[in-house]
Amino acid sequence: MPKDINKPIDPVTLQVIRGSIETIAEEMAHVLFRMSFSSIIRESEDLGAGLFDTDFNTLCESESTPMHIGSIPGYLQGIADSLDDGEWYEGDVVVHNHPYLGSSHTPDLAIVIPIFYEGELVGYAGNTAHHIDIGAATPGLIIDVPDVYAEGMLFAGTKLYRKGERNETMWNFIRNNSRAARQLVDDIEAQIASARLGVKRFKELMERYGKDLVFGACNQLMDYSEKMLRQRISDIPDGEYRAEGWLDDDGRNRGQTLPVKVCVRVVGDTIEVDLTGSAPQTPTAYNVPFEGSTKVAAFAAFRKLLLDTATSDTRVPSNQGSFRPIKVTAPEGTIFNPIAPASAEARFTQCNFMIDLILKAMAPVLPEDIIAGSSASISFASYAGVRDDGEYWVFLEVNEGAYGGRPDSDGPDAIDNLMANTRNNPLEDLAMHIPMICERYELRDDVMPGAGKHRGGIGVVKSQRMLTDGIITHESERHTNVPWGVFGGTEGAAGKCEIYNVSSTEPPRQMHSKFHGEDVRKDDVMAYYSPCGGGYGSPLERTPEKVLDDVLDGFCTPQHARDIYGVVLDLDAETVDVAATEALRQSLDTLR
DSSP states (O other): OOTTTTSOOOHHHHHHHHHHHHHHHHHHHHHHHHHOOSHHHHTTOOEEEEEEETTOOEEEEOSSOHHHHTTHHHHHHHHHTTOGGGSOOTTOEEEEOOTTTTOSOTTEEEEEEEEEETTEEEEEEEEEEEOSOSSOSSSSOOOSOSSGGGGSOOOSSEEEEETTEEOHHHHHHHHTTOTTHHHHHHHHHHHHHHHHHHHHHHHHHHHHHOHHHHHHHHHHHHHHHHHHHHHHHHTSOSEEEEEEEEESOOSSSTTOOEEEEEEEEEETTEEEEEOTTSOBOOSSSOOOOIIIIIHHHHHHHHHHHHSOTTTSSSOOOOSGGGTTTEEEEOOTTBTTBOOTTOOOOSOHHHHHHHHHHHHHHHTTTOTTTOOOOOOOSOEEEEEEEEOTTSOEEEEEEEEOBOOOOOSSSOOOSSBOOTTOOOOOOOHHHHHHHSSEEEEEEEEOOSSOOOOSSBOOOOOEEEEEEESSOEEEEEEOOOSSSOOOOBTTOOOOBOOEEEEEETTOOSOOEEEOSSEEEEEEOTTEEEEEEOOBOOOBSOGGGSOHHHHHHHHHHTSSOHHHHHHTTOOOEETTTTEEOHHHHHHHHHHHHHHO
């Protein structure tokens, strides 16, 4: 380490270096999604990129999916424990994805390249990205499998390049073990290009300012982020704050819900997220890697809750400092800390639901910072089939959900929420590359979101039709556990999923929130309806004009407007009957 790494740096230089490293991370991410071939990376941007020091601290991160970038320190520790040759050399390129050696889950391959400066190892450039197929039991995604070995190729500190020399044996192994080999290999190449750019740019920064100054600035920025988070935590009264709920099932044992219990323990300027009491680990892939996913979800929850850029006076850097005040506890053998060789690929909905429960637990002491219950899951669908030439096609799609109502505004509609941050895949891209067609893509009109002073967000409905026979695997949640309202708001609406054939008169098959390897026929349609968010605050406090707008848009019925919001409308004139509304609201307020 540089000798004067803790020497104070003047504010101007500090901000210049901060801007430089943040730009490096963003440039790395940009190169990765622009060079990739699979839509889950190229269009959805299901990735993360950043720079790290030799102690595996995050120096900077791209503004992409939190689960990706926050997990890389865990990957680095896992690589250190399993590295080929046991040593880094200049020109090495490592791939890693082992869930019991720090990774977030197996499809998220990390590419890490060491940064040597003047012959000394000073850090790492790394990224992760979700790949469409790594040779698992079913194409794209898995749920009902017995162990981690059914998740596909496992890489642990594996060198794709050693001292700059390409390991063709390993590349051939990868090509021969994926249903989408061309896309997998090309996407890994994009990751390598991204990481190499990070190495190049960070070396240029050190050449300009000197190694000691750059690392001194990075340490100072990490300390600053830690200080800012500790200040916000100190404003919360000491105590234990609890919330609990359940997950629908494990993908095999239907009707057996899985409890999730969260205790947020605040002591001074530290927080512990204790998941004791949550379900035992499952016999399916519905478990969560502790280092690479459970801890990262807790870190993300409090960064967004206490250091959100939209509500904070200053923008706090995204680095290791914002992880330090948070401790995470989950007993071994439970869903959030499984014991090998349990499978742990289908882990995202549990993480998002845990964050939703953290927000619910903190509602009594942070009423102006939390939101009502969100969809808090993710609809991750894998569509696959075999072309006439015998080659597989595989398509991964993330469907949007909806936020809960917020202290100052309605919950956003049809959007990833909490720690999900992927983009929707353009329908034009789908039609160009995959034998599928989108039959319907719009806001839900079969239910209403949670009512409140600020209503919950409206979920999406997307119907995808298969143009060939194929296989669908779907990971989702919240078909039985409805997003809650807060401070007088009403609950939202549960999600649902159905499959039907456009040529058949049979009623749609109602699917479970998660299912594995479902055989489908040509012209079968999977229709997914994401949950709607809960409401924030009393519906009687909602501006009547906003209720009118929702009725005119078809998101609220006139009867619902009257019964729940206490708003009387003249639909012929498209106006609010102000006098009748005031009288009705007074009556309803007395009854409630």
